[in-house]
Amino acid sequence: MCIIIMKMKNLKQNNLISFKNDMPFVQGSTFAPLVEAMSNYKESPCTGFHIPGHNRGQGVLGSFATLIGLDALNIDTTDEFDNLGTLFPSTGAIDEAQKLAAAAFGAKRTFFLTGGSTIANLALAFALTGPNDKIAIGRNCHRSVLSGMIISGANPQWIMPKKLNDWAIYGALDPFELRKKLENNPDISLVWITNPTYEGVVSDVEAISGVCHEFNVPLIVDEAHGCLWNFSDVLPKSALECGADAVVHSLHKTGGSMTQSSMLHISKNSSFDLKKVEHALKLLHTTSPSLLLLTSLDAARAYLSSSEGKSSINNAINNALYFRERASKIQGVRVLNSINGCAFDVTKIFLKVDGLSGKRLESILELDFSIEIESASDEGILVLSNIGNTQDEFNILLNALEKITQSNYPDLAYLEGIKFMPLTAPKVVMSPREAYFSLKERIKKEDAVGRICAEVIALCPPGISVLLPGELITNEHMPYLSDFSEIEVLLK
């Protein structure tokens, strides 16, 4: 800890560090207090009698140690030991790292999480919504938002984003639709949107936030897929800049941290009760957070703030533009570009190949070309241009697409009549929580039409709901239920 303080003092003397609202902000610096604290921990052997029981890798299967490396096992620890700080309450190097993240993202408070953005959404619902509260939610939200509604007992008031029918995906959420919803439901107490969509379509969050302010209703933005935006002028404006009260970032998705690590930011102007949010996180979060994951969040923030990180983001953008241009010229390939002037995150590339469904294209790429893409749905596939990708890798994909369009790959008959991206409008009969805790039975899928669903049916990715507890099951849902032989429904 004392090494960290000295390092910060040195930076301050060298004018590299400034304090905004009492929070340290290291301009373009790769200073990462948790990375430093962990390096010290690694270099300071001690005789340990605490968890984790493998004791710096001494008690594990040899082949596993070889697989992940003794260095990783050596620093696999949690937040109770060795002066590394604690997460709840946040102290020591963990606290310093969170403060640097808050400054880098422009938040009042940033929480590091080791349970993904799922935990952030659950905790926000738990802290800020209660039984029968009316919450306006974009229907393209991730299933964790809905799980939050089951926990809290709030009633979602659905707003349907535009549908891009040719691509079978959701588009932007119209601020006008939100206005209508708030005008017709003056008792709505919170607005919760997902932005960008999984496929990179961006809503006008500034306008949405303006509507929320006009109606005096706070705004949560699940920006799980947009954590790079704050670090580039070319990418869309981040929700924290656009006036949202709370913003969720899956740093592990595109920000370079390790899988399961995420951040929850509370904005400077938000009136959300920080203590309430922290209490909810404390109740839902593991009490043994992995220091490896927390450190990777500190490292990701420092990297994205650095000139090296910025150049990686520029590469991701340039590679995406390079690929978009070339892929669009391949006959039979169509790339989703801006539709009706709506904004886009160019690093998320949704494309389709004539004559092939997205799922079929995905399997051809995987089986015949050893190429793994982010996801596939009915019409197309999603390719991410990441900070870790190279132009050479995009050339491999371009070559594969050329070969595929020149071959006569048939689509597969078994995919007929099966759908993946649920664009259906829900028929709500009762609240998710009420249905979830009602008496239920499991019945054959074929007998489920006309019954009230009692389970969350939202396949990942992208985790958007087909059906939720309390919604009427109709014929429209059947094509989305190919993986199910039985459905949980309310007892008649």
Ligand SMILES: Cc1ncc(COP(=O)(O)O)c(C=O)c1O
């Ligand atoms: C929009 C959105 N929010 C939240 C989540 C949950 O994130 P995590 O996997 O980090 O728990 C996801 C996951 O795909 C997502 O797409």
